[in-house]
Amino acid sequence: xxxxxxxVLGVRVDCLDMGAALRRVEEFVDAGGxxxxxxxxxxxxxxxxxxxxxxxxxxxxxxxxxxxxxVVWAARRQGCELSGPVPGVDLIPPLAAxxxxxxxxxxxxxxxxxxxxxxxxxxxxxxxxLDVAAHSGSxxxxxxxxxxxxxxxxxxxxxxxxxxxPKQDLWIARxxxxxxxxxxxxxxxAFDYLTGRVPRAPGWMRRAGLEWLHxxxxxxxxxxxxxxxxxxxxxxxxxxx
Numbered sequence: 001x002x003x004x005x006x007x008v009l010g011v012r013v014d015c016l017d018m019g020a021a022l023r024r025v026e027e028f029v030d031a032g033g034x035x036x037x038x039x040x041x042x043x044x045x046x047x048x049x050x051x052x053x054x055x056x057x058x059x060x061x062x063x064x065x066x067x068x069x070x071v072v073w074a075a076r077r078q079g080c081e082l083s084g085p086v087p088g089v090d091l092i093p094p095l096a097a098x099x100x101x102x103x104x105x106x107x108x109x110x111x112x113x114x115x116x117x118x119x120x121x122x123x124x125x126x127x128x129x130l131d132v133a134a135h136s137g138s139x140x141x142x143x144x145x146x147x148x149x150x151x152x153x154x155x156x157x158x159x160x161x162x163x164x165x166p167k168q169d170l171w172i173a174r175x176x177x178x179x180x181x182x183x184x185x186x187x188x189x190a191f192d193y194l195t196g197r198v199p200r201a202p203g204w205m206r207r208a209g210l211e212w213l214h215x216x217x218x219x220x221x222x223x224x225x226x227x228x229x230x231x232x233x234x235x236x237x238x239x240x241x
């Protein structure tokens with residue numbers, strides 16, 4: 001039988017592709033309560049090695065999706081049947097379509113001022129029935145009251161948080177009992193990509209697992225973060241299956 005979960009250097013990864021992830025989010029909303037979803041990439045895994053608090057948040061998340069070819073590769077070594085990664089930037093468009101179809105209220109939180117609002121405008125144009133609100137906000141506790149007020153007034157059911165990792169995931173975990181949403185998902189820099197602020201790699205590069213190279217070419221500062229990738233690969237290989 002295919003594995004349902006993998007442990008990538010101790011971090012749980014659920015063996016769900018895009019379609020299965022969307023169905024799980026839909027089930028979470030229908031079930032009510034609060035559910036946290038993390039999109040796990042190699043940087044998450046390496047950060048969790050050093051940060052016990054972040055590691056605990058990932059362990060307690062209701063769903064940990066494989067974001068990036070490096071995590072898909074490691075999970076497949078443990079029997080996960082994954083057709084490909086489920087990054088936040090690719091999850092948002094079909095998720096917005098799902099929210100429009102099921103009348104789930106969607107809230108976009110994070111990124112630079114104006115970015116979330118621009119994405120909300122685009123999503124409304126694509127899905128006229130979509131109830132979507134937006135706020136740039138901040139992970140700083142001093143901004144919590146205003147952010148929570150807007151979420152509660154909107155009666156949000158699906159919350160997308162683009163504060164970057166690990167801030168977004170720690171923020172969701174810290175406020176989980178006050179958010180009042182059914183699903184909260186950390187989506188990193190997805191809003192910037194979907195609004196064209198940052199160009200995405202061509203499709204062939206994404207399919208070949210080379211999106212990281214395109215990002216590095218367009219955002220050289222990322223090299224400080226990407227130096228963890230060789231160490232990640234060596235650790236995964238050393239850990240065996």
